[in-house]
Amino acid sequence: MPATLRLSGPLRDFNGGKPELQVQPGRTIREVITDLGIVPETIAVVVVNEEQQTKDYIFQEGDVVLVLAIIGGG
Amino acid sequence: MNGYAGRILRVNLTNGTFTKEPTPAALARDFIGGRGFGIYLLLKEVPQGADPLGPENKIFISSGPISGMLIPGGGKCDWTTKAPLTGGYASASMGGHFTAEMRYAGLDSIILEGVSPKPVTLFIDDDKIELRDASDLWGKNTFMVEKQFKDKLGEEYQIAVIGPGGENMVPYACVNHDYGRQAGRGGVGAVMGSKKLKAIVLHGTKSIPVADPAAYRKAGMALYKACKEADGLKQWTSYGTTQVVSWCDEVGALPTRNFSAGSFEGASTLSGPYMREHIVITDKGCFGCPCPCGKYSRMKKYNSNVEGPEYETIGLCGSNLGIADIESVAQANLLCDDLGIDTISAGNAIGWAMECYEKGIFTKKDTDGLDLKFGNVEAVFTMIEKIARREGLGALLSEGVKRASKKVGQGTEKFAIHVKGMEQSGYATHNATAMLLSYMTCDVGAHHNRAWAITYDLQVGRELVVPEKVARVIWLQNFRPMFDVLGGCRLQWVELNIDRDLYVPALEAITGIHRSWEDLEMVGARIWNLTRLYWARENEGFGRSWDLPPARFYEDAPKSGPTKGQITKFEDVNKLLDIYYEQRGWTSNGLPTPATIESLGLKAVFA
Amino acid sequence: MRLYVDSSKCSGCNACRVACSLNLFGENNPKKAALVIEPHFPAPGVYRVRVCTQCGDCAKVCPTEAIKQDEQGAYFVNYADCNLCEACVPECPEEVMFVRAKLADTAWKCNLCGDCVAVCGTSALWIAEIEALAA
Ligand code: SF4
Ligand code: SF4
Numbered sequence: 166m167p168a169t170l171r172l173s174g175p176l177r178d179f180n181g182g183k184p185e186l187q188v189q190p191g192r193t194i195r196e197v198i199t200d201l202g203i204v205p206e207t208i209a210v211v212v213v214n215e216e217q218q219t220k221d222y223i224f225q226e227g228d229v230v231l232v233l234a235i236i237g238g239g
Numbered sequence: 240m241n242g243y244a245g246r247i248l249r250v251n252l253t254n255g256t257f258t259k260e261p262t263p264a265a266l267a268r269d270f271i272g273g274r275g276f277g278i279y280l281l282l283k284e285v286p287q288g289a290d291p292l293g294p295e296n297k298i299f300i301s302s303g304p305i306s307g308m309l310i311p312g313g314g315k316c317d318w319t320t321k322a323p324l325t326g327g328y329a330s331a332s333m334g335g336h337f338t339a340e341m342r343y344a345g346l347d348s349i350i351l352e353g354v355s356p357k358p359v360t361l362f363i364d365d366d367k368i369e370l371r372d373a374s375d376l377w378g379k380n381t382f383m384v385e386k387q388f389k390d391k392l393g394e395e396y397q398i399a400v401i402g403p404g405g406e407n408m409v410p411y412a413c414v415n416h417d418y419g420r421q422a423g424r425g426g427v428g429a430v431m432g433s434k435k436l437k438a439i440v441l442h443g444t445k446s447i448p449v450a451d452p453a454a455y456r457k458a459g460m461a462l463y464k465a466c467k468e469a470d471g472l473k474q475w476t477s478y479g480t481t482q483v484v485s486w487c488d489e490v491g492a493l494p495t496r497n498f499s500a501g502s503f504e505g506a507s508t509l510s511g512p513y514m515r516e517h518i519v520i521t522d523k524g525c526f527g528c529p530c531p532c533g534k535y536s537r538m539k540k541y542n543s544n545v546e547g548p549e550y551e552t553i554g555l556c557g558s559n560l561g562i563a564d565i566e567s568v569a570q571a572n573l574l575c576d577d578l579g580i581d582t583i584s585a586g587n588a589i590g591w592a593m594e595c596y597e598k599g600i601f602t603k604k605d606t607d608g609l610d611l612k613f614g615n616v617e618a619v620f621t622m623i624e625k626i627a628r629r630e631g632l633g634a635l636l637s638e639g640v641k642r643a644s645k646k647v648g649q650g651t652e653k654f655a656i657h658v659k660g661m662e663q664s665g666y667a668t669h670n671a672t673a674m675l676l677s678y679m680t681c682d683v684g685a686h687h688n689r690a691w692a693i694t695y696d697l698q699v700g701r702e703l704v705v706p707e708k709v710a711r712v713i714w715l716q717n718f719r720p721m722f723d724v725l726g727g728c729r730l731q732w733v734e735l736n737i738d739r740d741l742y743v744p745a746l747e748a749i750t751g752i753h754r755s756w757e758d759l760e761m762v763g764a765r766i767w768n769l770t771r772l773y774w775a776r777e778n779e780g781f782g783r784s785w786d787l788p789p790a791r792f793y794e795d796a797p798k799s800g801p802t803k804g805q806i807t808k809f810e811d812v813n814k815l816l817d818i819y820y821e822q823r824g825w826t827s828n829g830l831p832t833p834a835t836i837e838s839l840g841l842k843a844v845f846a
Numbered sequence: 847m848r849l850y851v852d853s854s855k856c857s858g859c860n861a862c863r864v865a866c867s868l869n870l871f872g873e874n875n876p877k878k879a880a881l882v883i884e885p886h887f888p889a890p891g892v893y894r895v896r897v898c899t900q901c902g903d904c905a906k907v908c909p910t911e912a913i914k915q916d917e918q919g920a921y922f923v924n925y926a927d928c929n930l931c932e933a934c935v936p937e938c939p940e941e942v943m944f945v946r947a948k949l950a951d952t953a954w955k956c957n958l959c960g961d962c963v964a965v966c967g968t969s970a971l972w973i974a975e976i977e978a979l980a981a
Contacts, residue, residue, distance in 0.1 A: 173470045174736025184470075206697040209486040210474055217474075217512055233471050235483065235694055235734065308874055309864045309965070336860070343875065382888050394885055395877070418887045444949055446867075446875040456868055463861065463965040476968065521891050522968065524857040527864065529967020531857035535891045544891045 168228035170197060176234050179203050188224050195220040198232060209235050241450040242304040242750035243267055244342045248368070250361060252434050253294065253353030257368050262347045268752075271762060272303030274330045275724040276348055277319025278769045281328070282845065284350070287776055291323040291426070292408055292433040298351040300341070300439075303726020304750050307339030307447060307526065309459035310742075311466050312728030314338055314526030318422040320430045323410040324584070324639050325660035325684050327774040329425030332688075332723050333399070334525035334533075335417035337441065340397040344443025355435040364442045373437040377406060380577040381415040388440050399439045402579025404627040405432035409637040411584035411662070412627075415576055419533060419546020420525065423581045425661065425683055450751030458745035462737070466529040469735035476522060478511035479532030480550035485510045487554070491802035492666045492674075492693055494559040496613050497590035498656045498791055501667035502800030505563020509553050514565050520544075525728060530735055538566045538573075545573035548582075554665030555586025560593060561613030571619055578627035587662035588636040588643065589622050591655055600649050607631040653790040658685035659774075668792050670805035671696040673708045676815045679786045680712070682770040690715035691733075704811045709818045717763035724762065765839045768823075768831045772845050775830055782828035786816055847918045848900040848976050849881070849956060849963070855970035856893040858885050862962030862971060869959045871950065878949055880942055880956040895970065896940050898956035904934035904943045912953070919976070920958035928952040 167187040177184055179201040188197055195205045198220075210233040211218050224230065246259045270279045277299045289295035298320045305313040316338035322329030341349065344363050351361075358377040359370045376384050381402040388398050397416070404412035405428030412428030413421040422428070449455045466472065474482060484506060487493040491501030507513060518538060523546055524531025533546050548556065548568050556575070557568040575582045595601040596611040603609070607625070609618045609632075625633025635643050640662055644655035656663045661684020668675040673692035678685045690712045699708065722729035725746070732739050739756060747753045775781040788807075796806040820827060824835035836842055860883055863876035871878050882896040898921075905913035905921050912927035913934065932945045934953055945953045963971045 171470060204698050206490050207694045209483055209694075212474060215473075231470055231474075233474060235691075307864075309861065309868060311861075311967070314859075339860075339876075343877065386888065444875070444877045444946075446871075446873040446878075449874060452868070452872050455874075460865075460961075460964060463967070467967055472967070521893070522855075522857045523891075524859045526859060527861045528857070528859045529861065529965070531859065531968065533857070535887075537891065544888050 166226045168224040168226065168230060171229065171231045173231065173233045176203060176232060188230075190224045190226050190228075193221050193223050194218075194230060194232065197224070203234075207234050208232050240264060240267060241448050244302070244345045244347045244445070244447055246345050247348045247350060248346050248363075249350045249352065250370075251353045252351065252355040252359070252370070252436060255355070255370050269762075270766070271724045272306075272347065273301050273315070273317040273724040273726045274319060274332075274720060275762060275766055276301040277317050277330055278328065278766055278773065279844065280348075280350065281319050281321065282769060282773055285321055289321055291321045291326065292429060294354045296321045296430055296433070298427060298430055298434075299348060300351070301348040301726075302338040302341050302346075303724055304746065306726030307342040308449075308749060309456065310527060310727060310745055311462050311530075311731045312525065312528050313726060314528060315723060315726055315728050316341070316422070317723050317726075318414065318427045320425070320427055321777065322683070323408065323426040323429045325425065326778060327659060327684070328770045329427060329683055330723065331413070331422035331424050331427050333414065333416055333420055333422035334728065335397070335420035336526045337397045337399055337416050338726055339526040340441045340443055342443070342447050343445050344441055345445050349439070351431070351434060351436060354433065358435050358437050360437055361439045363440065365444055376437050378403065381579050382418060382577050384438060385415070385418060388438070392440065392442070395442055397441045401428045401431045401437060402577060402627065404578050404580035405429055406437075407627065407629050408432050409580055409627060409629065410639055411581040412579050413581045415579055419523065419535070419576060421576065421581070424583065424686055428579050449749045451748045454744065454748035458741070458748050462741050462745060463529055465737040465741055466731055466735050469737060471735050472530055475530050475532065475734045477515060479534050481511035481514055481534065481548075481553060483550055484553055487666070489801065490693075490697060491669060491797070491800050492671065494554045494663075494665055494667045495800070496561050497559060497594040497654060498663065498667050498789070499594070499654070499795070500797040500800045501669055501802045503558035503563070506558065508563050509557045509565055509568065518565060518569060528728065528731075530731060532730060536569050538569050540566045541570045543570065543573055545569050545576065548572040551665040552582040552586070555583050555590070556619070559586055559590045560619055562616055562619065564616065567616045571623060574620060574623045578623065580623070580627050583664045584639060584662040585623055585626055587656055588626070588640050589619055591640045591644065591651070592622070592632065592636055594654055595647065595651055600647065600651060601632075605632060653794065656685070656789045656791060658788060659785055661685050663789065666693060667802070668788070669797055669802040670701045670807055672702060672704050672807055672811065672815060673712055675788055675792055675807060675812070676709065676712050676819060677715070679788050679816070680716070680819060682767060689720055691719075701805075702807070702811075704814050704818070706818055706822070709815065709822055713819070713822055714760075716767055717760045718756070720766065721759050721763045724766065765841060768835065768839055768841060769845060771825075771831055772836075772841075782830060783816060786829055788812060847920065847958060847973055849897045849958060850972050850974055851895040851897050852970050853893055853895045855968045856883065856895050857968050858883055858893045859967070861965040861967070865961040865965045866956075869961045870954055870957070875949075877946070878954065880944065880954055881962060882942060896942050897971070898942045899940060900956075900958070900976065901939065903937045903939065904955065907933045907937050909933060913955070916957070918958055921955065922957035923953050923955055925952040
């Protein structure tokens with residue numbers, strides 16, 4: 166079963182405007198978002214199944230991963 | 240007038256008189272509210288060359304058309320004045336419930352002018368307006384005074400109060416409200432202190448008229464729905480602004496030891512999740528906010544409570560002072576709030592003094608015997624108190640780092656981290672050119688909230704100096720402060736990423752006037768140019784040199800962390816300004832050209 | 847049905863009260879709302895929210911029978927029948943029955959419209975069947 170990557174607001178521009186994509190388990194969040202063209206440093210927060218994780222977390226089956234960027238700023 | 244309470248209250252403190260003037264329709268049309276009203280009134284009413292702490296200066300407190308309405312975050316209040324800290328424009332945004340209450344009392348703005356012969360409180364209950372003797376409150380800390388009023392008058396009353404910092408006219412004294420919200424930056428509290436106005440106590444029971452109630456309800460509900468469905472809501476509500484601590488540390492933006500680096504070895508115990516787990520007891524928000532960023536904390540070690548610390552305070556009073564203990568940072572936050580001084584300027588100034596001490600420029604003779612090393616918590620607490628009371632070394636630091644470093648000399652100006660005399664807020668800007676430019680050109684001094692462009696730096700390349708980056712900064716500067724004009728909070732857009740077009744029908748239903756974001760951004764550009772003209776009017780020789788960043792960011796690269804060895808070349812600093820001035824339609828010395836003034840329709844305002 | 851609240855989630859924003867006044871009176875005025883947010887600061891640092899439990903005690907004492915029950919089980923004030931006698935106010939165990947003659951020509955209370963629930967960002971409020979009282 167693939168995992169789900171959910172992109173917050175402006176990050177959707179890197180996924181053709183769509184909020185979600187399916188990801189095969191086994192790779193890190195950093196690798197997957199880099200492939201989309203997102204610079205990993207712009208990601209402030211990663212939430213895996215409702216818990217905060219680092220970008221080096223490896224996708225597991227069925228995970229729901231949310232990445233948040235603060236494009237407009239604090 | 241729909242969307243407006245309809246009156247501006249003018250309080251003359253010198254002779255204790257009040258007048259209520261109708262809110263001019265043309266003012267509402269051209270400047271909308273909030274800081275738009277503020278800059279217009281400041282230019283018109285405060286004479287050129289006025290002493291910021293003298294009787295000629297005024298304070299303009301303004302709500303906006305979304306304040307007190309069913310709009311997420313409609314709880315922001317603008318405080319505009321001539322800044323004692325910088326001698327230029329100050330506009331501080333205060334959250335909480337004050338701005339809504341002002342409108343329920345029938346007021347869009349309050350103008351404070353003159354100087355009272357003795358300490359007073361401005362008391363407003365709907366149409367009853369009085370100045371009451373406050374001699375017994377003078378000298379007291381903010382929380383005690385607020386509590387005293389609430390106990391006596393009830394929770395429906397909203398209170399804005401200054402502490403000893405304001406009374407002693409510390410140039411970065413703040414105004415406190417709702418036990419933890421401030422009009423923080425630029426020294427509004429000092430101006431209030433100079434007027435001998437201890438507090439404003441406010442209660443209102445009126446309704447705010449809207450153009451189309453049904454459409455208003457619908458548009459308001461749609462905004463709340465969007466916020467509640469936003470992906471980031473849970474995360475943001477749990478951590479508020481502290482959610483960026485770890486990230487700033489990761490990318491080298493966390494101010495560390497007087498901005499000598501952007502990454503701190505103790506960041507993990509300052510992080511949002513750590514703080515939540517160890518000290519947060521309640522989420523506390525502003526009026527109308529669906530995503531409360533305020534984290535109310537309990538410090539067991541000190542047997543005290545505080546709203547915060549939020550990111551800026553963690554940066555400036557934590558990592559910037561070499562402190563990794565979150566409870567101590569929270570306690571420093573409490574001391575600053577209670578004494579009524581801005582945590583950002585205070586933390587920055589103490590960081591500068593600590594660097595002076597570690598470099599041997601200050602000895603214990605200068606520090607009143609304190610061992611002012613980075614990381615010394617007790618010394619920080621003592622310094623905060625001394626700053627608010629202007630005692631010993633505190634008297635020097637209370638001047639702000641620009642004036643203090645000028646007095647001390649010996650190269651300390653090079654690590655005085657400010658722009659235009661305002662201490663830089665919580666982002667280290669080593670090799671982050673868009674963010675650096677934001678600070679350089681911000682209209683109150685080195686404050687982050689007008690344009691926050693650091694993720695843009697990271698996405699397109701930190702060191703790049705290209706027109707697109709500058710354009711991004713300008714767009715943010717025109718757009719983001721519009722929330723301060725409308726009387727609301729920008730974080731629902733920034734953090735929850737809600738569609739900003741949802742505000743358009745809401746604003747139309749409230750005021751009856753359709754305004755697109757394009758139109759609103761144009762108002763933003765007009766205000767931006769007016770603030771620039773104000774700086775130039777008040778300061779002989781104002782221009783490009785005032786926009787230069789602290790030398791640290793082009794001469795003194797960090798020795799550790801992700802930005803180790805990285806700075807912006809001075810020629811790139813100048814290139815940033817060249818492109819910025821050109822895109823703004825300003826001269827190469829950074830002043831709006833006559834053509835720009837004309838094209839923005841500002842000739843009539845700035846005659 | 848009735849309104850429930852988990853006060854520990856409340857952040858004191860008062861959006862619920864604005865929505866409430868808009869529903870009850872078509873006005874933008876939280877002083878005319880039928881629920882109360884009590885801040886307790888600086889200590890202990892919590893909010894307490896008071897909401898109507900639809901117990902009906904107010905209706906029992908109303909001399910003009912202005913307080914009626916609708917099909918959801920919600921008691922509401924028929925504004926035209928209220929004579930501002932204030933008999934209902936002290937009866938309310940939650941202190942959310944209001945008469946403020948300066949503000950409105952009638953008593954008011956929660957009519958279970960649900961708008962407060964819709965705007966509460968922290969999900970502190972919800973509407974559910976009335977639970978049977980624990981013995
Ligand atoms: S996000 Fe924070 S600052 Fe903005 S309205 Fe909500 S509580 Fe206030
Ligand atoms: S809307 Fe929710 S969070 Fe806001 S005051 Fe009401 S109950 Fe509290």
